[in-house]
Amino acid sequence: MKLKDKVTLVTGAASGIGKEIACTYAREGARVAIADMNKAAADATAAELRAAGHQAMGVAMDVTSEEQVNAGVAEVVAAWGTVDVLVSNAGIQIVHPVEEFPFAEWKKMLAIHLDGAFLTTKAVLPLMYKQNSGSIILMGSVHSKLASVLKAPYVTAKHGLLGLARVLAKEGGPHNVRANVICPGFVRTPLVDKQIPEQAATLKISEEDVIKKVMLKDTVDGEFTTVADVAEVALLFAAFPSNALTGQSLIVSHGWAME
Numbered sequence: 001m002k003l004k005d006k007v008t009l010v011t012g013a014a015s016g017i018g019k020e021i022a023c024t025y026a027r028e029g030a031r032v033a034i035a036d037m038n039k040a041a042a043d044a045t046a047a048e049l050r051a052a053g054h055q056a057m058g059v060a061m062d063v064t065s066e067e068q069v070n071a072g073v074a075e076v077v078a079a080w081g082t083v084d085v086l087v088s089n090a091g092i093q094i095v096h097p098v099e100e101f102p103f104a105e106w107k108k109m110l111a112i113h114l115d116g117a118f119l120t121t122k123a124v125l126p127l128m129y130k131q132n133s134g135s136i137i138l139m140g141s142v143h144s145k146l147a148s149v150l151k152a153p154y155v156t157a158k159h160g161l162l163g164l165a166r167v168l169a170k171e172g173g174p175h176n177v178r179a180n181v182i183c184p185g186f187v188r189t190p191l192v193d194k195q196i197p198e199q200a201a202t203l204k205i206s207e208e209d210v211i212k213k214v215m216l217k218d219t220v221d222g223e224f225t226t227v228a229d230v231a232e233v234a235l236l237f238a239a240f241p242s243n244a245l246t247g248q249s250l251i252v253s254h255g256w257a258m259e
C-alpha cells in the first residue's frame, strides 16, 4: 500500500473526481478526510469507505471561508494528529461570454478555485513544516494551459494555480513539502454534465456536437478522461518518494493538450 496510515484531506470529495481520489487513497491505506460544503454527501462517502473497511471522516467545509477551512482542518488534526497530503479539488463551473459575465459570478469562481486553494494550503502548511514532510496537490485543468470561450474566470483561476504551486514548491522545498498540479481534460462528472446543455444553448449547437466538436475535438481518440485516470495521477503525486517531483503540472487529457 502506497499511503499506509497517511492522513489525507481532499476537498470537494463528496462527488466526481475528488470522491474517486478519496476512494483511491483509502484503498492505498490512507486515512481520508472527505471535505465538502455538502456535508450530507461527504458523510455518505465517508460511511461507504468505512463500510469497506477503510478509515474515513466527513468534514463540513466551504473552501471560500477561512473560518470553515480552519475549523475543518482542526477537526482532522483532532482525529488523526496531522495532514500529510492535501488535495485542493473543490470547484465549480460557470459559463458566459466576458461581456455578459456577472461580476458576482466572476468573484465566486475565483473564490472557490483560488481562495480555496490558498486557504486550505495555508491551514495545512504549518502541520507539514512541523513534521518536515507533505504533499500539496492542486486540481488544475487543461484550462491551466489552454483557453476556451465562455470560461474566463475558470481559465484565469486554473492558470493561477500553476503560479501558486510553483511558489509553494519553492517555499516548501526546505521543509520537504512538495506541490504539484493535476490538469485533467473533460471528465464526465456532474460539473461537466451541467455544462453540456448550457454550452449547447449558448453556442446554438446540439448537445452531441458540444461533446464531439467542442469538448473532445482535440483529443487523440475522442475519449473522455475518467475519474480513475485523474485519481492515478493524484496517487502518483501523493506517494512520490522524493522531492524530485515538485512544482510540476501533469496533463491527463487523452492528448488534448501536449507539452
Ligand code: NAD
Pocket (backbone or CB within 6 Å): 011, 012, 013, 014, 015, 016, 017, 018, 035, 036, 037, 038, 061, 062, 063, 064, 089, 090, 091, 092, 112, 139, 140, 141, 142, 183, 184, 185, 186, 187, 188, 189, 190, 191, 192
Ligand atoms: P463535481 O461537481 O462532481 O464535484 C465538485 C465537488 O465540490 C462537489 O461535491 C461540491 O459540493 C464541492 N464544492 C463546490 N463548491 C465547494 C466549496 N465552496 N467548498 C467545498 N466544496 C465545494 O466536480 P468535478 O468535475 O469532480 O470537479 C472537481 C475538480 O476538478 C474541480 O476543481 C474542477 O475544476 C476540476 N476539473 C474537472 C474537470 C471535469 O471535466 N470534470 C476537468 C478538469 C478539472
